[in-house]
Amino acid sequence: MSAGTMDKTGTMGKVDLKTLISATADTIAAHAEELTTLDQAIGDGDHGLNMKRGFEAVRGEAEAFAAKPLPEALKAIGTKLVMTVGGASGPLFGTLFMALGKEISTEPDQADLATAFGKAIEAVAARGKSHVGQKTMLDVLQPVHDALLQGKTGAEIADAADRAAGATVPMKALRGRASFLGDRSIGHMDAGARSTALLVRAVADTIERHA
Amino acid sequence: MSAGTMDKTGTMGKVDLKTLISATADTIAAHAEELTTLDQAIGDGDHGLNMKRGFEAVRGEAEAFAAKPLPEALKAIGTKLVMTVGGASGPLFGTLFMALGKEISTEPDQADLATAFGKAIEAVAARGKSHVGQKTMLDVLQPVHDALLQGKTGAEIADAADRAAGATVPMKALRGRASFLGDRSIGHMDAGARSTALLVRAVADTIERHA
Amino acid sequence: MKKFLNSVDTVLTESLDGFVAAHADILVLGDEHKFVRRKVLKPGKVALISGGGSGHEPLHGGLVGHGMLDAACPGQVFTSPTPDQMMAAAEAVNTGAGCLFIVKNYEGDVMNFDMAAEMSEGVMQIVTNDDVAVENSSYTTGRRGVAGTLVVEKIVGAAAEQGMALKELKALGERVNGATRSMGVALTSCTVPAAGKPTFDISDGEMEFGVGIHGEPGRRRDTLKSADAIAEEICAAILGDLGERAKGPALLFINGFGGTPLMELYLMYNSARNIFENNGVRVTRSLVGSYVTSLDMAGCSITLTMLDEETTALWDAPVHTASLRWGM
Amino acid sequence: MKKFLNSVDTVLTESLDGFVAAHADILVLGDEHKFVRRKVLKPGKVALISGGGSGHEPLHGGLVGHGMLDAACPGQVFTSPTPDQMMAAAEAVNTGAGCLFIVKNYEGDVMNFDMAAEMSEGVMQIVTNDDVAVENSSYTTGRRGVAGTLVVEKIVGAAAEQGMALKELKALGERVNGATRSMGVALTSCTVPAAGKPTFDISDGEMEFGVGIHGEPGRRRDTLKSADAIAEEICAAILGDLGERAKGPALLFINGFGGTPLMELYLMYNSARNIFENNGVRVTRSLVGSYVTSLDMAGCSITLTMLDEETTALWDAPVHTASLRWGM
Ligand SMILES: Nc1ncnc2c1ncn2[C@@H]1O[C@H](COP(=O)(O)OP(=O)(O)O)[C@@H](O)[C@H]1O
Ligand SMILES: Nc1ncnc2c1ncn2[C@@H]1O[C@H](COP(=O)(O)OP(=O)(O)O)[C@@H](O)[C@H]1O
Ligand SMILES: [Mg+2]
Ligand SMILES: [Mg+2]
Numbered sequence A, B: 001m002s003a004g005t006m007d008k009t010g011t012m013g014k015v016d017l018k019t020l021i022s023a024t025a026d027t028i029a030a031h032a033e034e035l036t037t038l039d040q041a042i043g044d045g046d047h048g049l050n051m052k053r054g055f056e057a058v059r060g061e062a063e064a065f066a067a068k069p070l071p072e073a074l075k076a077i078g079t080k081l082v083m084t085v086g087g088a089s090g091p092l093f094g095t096l097f098m099a100l101g102k103e104i105s106t107e108p109d110q111a112d113l114a115t116a117f118g119k120a121i122e123a124v125a126a127r128g129k130s131h132v133g134q135k136t137m138l139d140v141l142q143p144v145h146d147a148l149l150q151g152k153t154g155a156e157i158a159d160a161a162d163r164a165a166g167a168t169v170p171m172k173a174l175r176g177r178a179s180f181l182g183d184r185s186i187g188h189m190d191a192g193a194r195s196t197a198l199l200v201r202a203v204a205d206t207i208e209r210h211a
Numbered sequence C, D: 001m002k003k004f005l006n007s008v009d010t011v012l013t014e015s016l017d018g019f020v021a022a023h024a025d026i027l028v029l030g031d032e033h034k035f036v037r038r039k040v041l042k043p044g045k046v047a048l049i050s051g052g053g054s055g056h057e058p059l060h061g062g063l064v065g066h067g068m069l070d071a072a073c074p075g076q077v078f079t080s081p082t083p084d085q086m087m088a089a090a091e092a093v094n095t096g097a098g099c100l101f102i103v104k105n106y107e108g109d110v111m112n113f114d115m116a117a118e119m120s121e122g123v124m125q126i127v128t129n130d131d132v133a134v135e136n137s138s139y140t141t142g143r144r145g146v147a148g149t150l151v152v153e154k155i156v157g158a159a160a161e162q163g164m165a166l167k168e169l170k171a172l173g174e175r176v177n178g179a180t181r182s183m184g185v186a187l188t189s190c191t192v193p194a195a196g197k198p199t200f201d202i203s204d205g206e207m208e209f210g211v212g213i214h215g216e217p218g219r220r221r222d223t224l225k226s227a228d229a230i231a232e233e234i235c236a237a238i239l240g241d242l243g244e245r246a247k248g249p250a251l252l253f254i255n256g257f258g259g260t261p262l263m264e265l266y267l268m269y270n271s272a273r274n275i276f277e278n279n280g281v282r283v284t285r286s287l288v289g290s291y292v293t294s295l296d297m298a299g300c301s302i303t304l305t306m307l308d309e310e311t312t313a314l315w316d317a318p319v320h321t322a323s324l325r326w327g328m
């Protein structure tokens, strides 16, 4: 199947899901050590590995996923993530993709994507019993959603994601392992925020390149 | 009682046992770390502590020992060492003193001392199933015995003991913990040889000073 | 990194293979290393399943067997297992009387067990959260489940063995968890095999106070104190948190983190016991050893569980697992 | 030095106080901390006494109890106990059927136990020397007694419990010792509390091969190898030394030195078991854990004891000590 159905908005090109999968897996693999180091500072040092294990598993079945219609493909990817990542990020990223699959249409435009993405974020927040402002991946997901709604370009969305990840540095963690640290969590970037920003940029860049 | 009965030979003065005990305990305490370091290299790093524990225990009962006739005093000191030092050095130094007490007369001259010392060394060798040349305290005890037999002065005897301890450096250990190392025991001084030399010098110096 | 291993990717599976081979008289390994289960199941008994990230051995695999767990799901090192593991385990050991998940309070564990419970039938859950080191827990994730989890598993396991029903087991487990407090201190960092380097740097004169079991930093960094001073502060936190309840019979559990020898653990036991007994607690049961570990970390935790007649008898009941065994 | 302690002078006594308090149901402490003994003695049974330097916990104190030792004499750290300790222990636990000293082959231990035996009545001795790392042992002190000592104590302990007489126990112990081989490897040095610093320096990529249990250097220094390669070399040394005897049923015992987590020990078990089984040995009994330690040293040893029907049954016989317990 092809995810390249958003040409009209200019943010998504003729890019197939296999290419997107390999772009996301590549960025996670390339930054796995950085993610682990971030998680070592205020977590337990496994985030890079967790994400890599999950996205490599997805890459391993990319053919099969790409053969499905987009909603089914995203649901299957989410399930795969849930069953391979483990930790907090497994259920959360898994839920993100599963919910996205549930909410999205077969050929979404950017507005459809924004709507579905908003619902997916709600599912993540429900799974994590969390909300924006607690120094988690939600603090990147939300600004990305806002940018999508505002019809920003891929590059702009990716930049917003990076800024949002950076903005978790001064925050005090109230969710996730870092919350055990109280004030000591201040001054470090949240690992899940960083990985989310990396994924957003990989997706945006890939779509841009194939536009 | 007084051990100062060897004036005629010039090597032993009017020195009482309490002074001797405190001189030996002092030298062991002052060199405990050095002994432990030697034992760490090719043994298990407790020789300094073992000796210190024993000689401090002897010091603690110095009054009582000094009140006994020399043979009884030496036997009691030997027993005290056996019951407080532990390890290999406890039974060996303990046996040395116990046997010396058994063999010595109440008012020995240097020749008497040499004879008794020879017998005591045999008792140590029997207890340790060991003999000269195996990189142990015996490699110092034997030259000290020879020097005693030759009527050497205290200073000469102490120098002989030091040389003998130094001569254990190139030896390969065949007894004691260092023997487990085989060739790797070469190049290090034997801890028990060093402590023996320290004791010999302390005794010789004290007697000399009180001569 | 100095560890016995062949490759960081296979540490877990090789270790599990060895574990199950060494205890083949009582244990069986699930497909794809998804779980370890009791060899002989007891029909009609509620199945107890726990699990969590690996690196805490013998928790939980070493606590599978008669009188304790029916299955344990090992995640990657310090990473909660995935829902398919708990689903497969539940399917393997649920003989019809239902299934109780015993989950340590970490969001990863809670969410993965939740997802498994949602996709399985007849499952209830207990979440343990005995770590008093976490302050202001009401606005956050809450307290961590640490060494006290073993106490919950032992007592609930004994009751399950005796035929207690699912709902009562959950209530019992929550009661035991509620009577349990723990706090730990680390002298060194652990090293996660895949990371290859210590999780945190700590100098020779320092300790990490109020640490968890994943090498995550603790309440605060402090200069290394005497055993008595450390025990004093931990016991005070535990007693303070228990408040009025800290009276009468109790289980004192000194838990090593993996790199601390028994000699030191017994010394800590001695300190802690004296402190508790001077404060109205009667130590009637004891456990000393490295049971809820953090890989090779040097350090220990102190756990106190207030006991009553029922829980004392359940603690004493026969147990036969790889790491906890008595009465049979 | 990072240890839980109050003062280096009281580490041992405080730890012993804690140990006996934690196990007061089965143990009693002798005057002046000279020994730890079984609470309830069995009249007419030969008394088994072991001991040695401290720092090897749970050996030997943790192995005192029904089906194993009657008393253990703890020396200072890594220093054999003094004869008065063994004499006091013998007097306390010898109920008339005689006394067997189980001594690890170190000159210090041998001489101190010898002196105690000479000054006591009705005492026989076994000296264990299972460490194949020591080469050319015929011209020296001989091989060290290491982890295999636990196997001798368990099997002889069971036979004593069943009423075997002194002379036969000595013969049995020597037979088990003769069927036992061990070898160890250290990844880090231990730190003796009183010394305050590691006994030896070792870099990150190195291991000390053929090491004993006192931080004494081993056969050689080598670069750190994979678990399989380490197991391969140790097993080869054990098999080579056993020669023709290395056929049939055996006990495989992977022993941690104090700083090595269970996960790694089970991984080593997995490696060693495969190697032995591929060489005609059938691993019918297993023990994995840190039982004969070297303070906080990271490392492990592999012990193989060839079994027959009698020794297998004695291994399986009930035992109730602080650290080894089954069948009761
Ligand atoms: N309750 C939550 N809600 C949203 N995100 C969360 C929550 N808990 C954790 N996270 C995210 O997950 C990341 C940690 O993932 P990971 O390290 O893989 O799992 P774990 O914390 O279990 O080790 C955090 O950095 C944070 O962004
Ligand atoms: N069999 C023996 N014969 C003579 N001396 C010995 C023998 N064994 C050991 N020694 C001496 O004892 C010293 C070691 O004493 P120490 O370190 O106190 O005891 P351990 O070796 O039991 O730790 C050695 O340096 C050596 O001089
Ligand atoms: Mg993490
Ligand atoms: Mg020594």
Ligand SMILES: [Mg+2]
Pocket (backbone or CB within 6 Å): A044, A046, A087, A088, C053, C078, C079, C080, C108
């Ligand atoms: Mg984790």
Ligand SMILES: [Mg+2]
Pocket (backbone or CB within 6 Å): B044, B046, B087, B088, D053, D078, D079, D080, D108
């Ligand atoms: Mg010693």
